[in-house]
Amino acid sequence: MPSESDPIFLRRETQLLRGPFEVPPQFSSLSEAVHRASTVTFDDLDAFASRRERFLNGYTYGLAGTPTHYALAARLAALEGAAHVALAPSGLAAIHLVNQALLAPGDHVLFSDSVYGPTRSNAKEILARSGIEVEFYDPLIGSRIGTLLRPTTRLVWCESPGSLTMEVQDVPGIVDACRPRGVRVALDNTWASPLGFRAIDHGVDLSVQALTKHVAGHSDLLLGSIATNDAELYGRLRNMANLMGANVSPDDCALAIRGMATLPVRLKAQSGTTLSVARWLRGRSQIDWLAYPPMPGDAGHALWTRDFLPCGALLSFTLRARTWNAVREFVDALRVFRIGASFGGVNSLVAAYRDVGERSHGGPACARHLIRLSIGLEHADDLIGDLSRALEAITIESEFTSSEIPHASQ
Ligand SMILES: *Cc1c(COP(=O)(O)O)cnc(C)c1O
16 A cells, blocks of 8 residues: 555556555454455566466466465365365366366276266267267166276266266275276266265265355355365366366355355255155155165165265156156146256255256166256255145146157256
8 A cells, every 4th residue: 555655656546556455464254255366466577487386376367266266175175085176167167177187089988877968968079079989888887897998098987876867876886996997087976065975085086066056055156176186187187277268256266165164054954854855755656766865765775875974955756647748737836946957055946857868878767757856945844845736736637648849958
């Protein structure tokens, strides 16, 4: 700030531009400061000229990180139990970043057949076009993944549970098969979050989260993260994010930090309600198939109890009336659940899919007319009451008359 003792006389216009804006040493609060910056300033030319040396842990340019970015990365590293965390503008951008940082033309990459639809589209439309060989494997393959590894295999992607069809993968088995062959394993851990699955402890090389979901928790921002213990991989990810110009807003980082404060209590409450809803739905005559791995009796429950801590706010089911008309009547009758994609927010959501998208290993039983519920923080009885009313709204006619328009949606 200019003062009387300032050796240079400055006019008012110039005074208005004076920085840097520093936090006064006497000031302290409980909230994370939002440091907005494209330009980062330097004390002298040597500091500017050597800025690249501080790229991984210092400040060079807004794109490469501000104190707010590093604060979020540090909290995520603590949550993941990982040494390093790189940030990305969205969950999908984090997945893309891993692919760009690790794969080159001629490489082979394996994806679980149950991956998030846009992950599959990204692989098919970007990786395959760049001369990278993309293969999809049976989500339940476990350690037999070893039979699919080639000398050119660089990366195996897991996603567990699958975000629509909820297959629980034997991630430790996959890690055990890949590690001796020098093949990296990346996991999209958005479903369970690191509170539900300790990906890094289970030997996963790259633990990816769409922070958009449980961490943000309020359906109002997009962010992604990649946690790893490998310093070299971390450097490659940060460098690639910079090359791609993949910017992360410090405002969104501050919101994600706020979300993290309540993540454990939200997840616990939402998981408890989800189990109540799943149990209630399973007892209804209108329900055919239902998947919620934390519920005893679920197809993935044995693996779930072996590897996961009790949590999860997402369930899928199909109606016995297997027509799109019945799905429409049911969904449109809901009043507490709002129609929308995504999950992990405080508001309960419903989404329905004519089909679960392309599969290379045969469609699962639930492939058509799948309904997915994301459970928020509403009272369980209000959600169950809403579902009960909506199930009653399905008319007898729609059980038999279908208006099928075959097309894939995701
Ligand atoms: C939502 C989601 C993503 C993508 O996250 P965005 O931030 O929306 O890009 C990736 N994987 C899974 C499993 C998701 O649910």
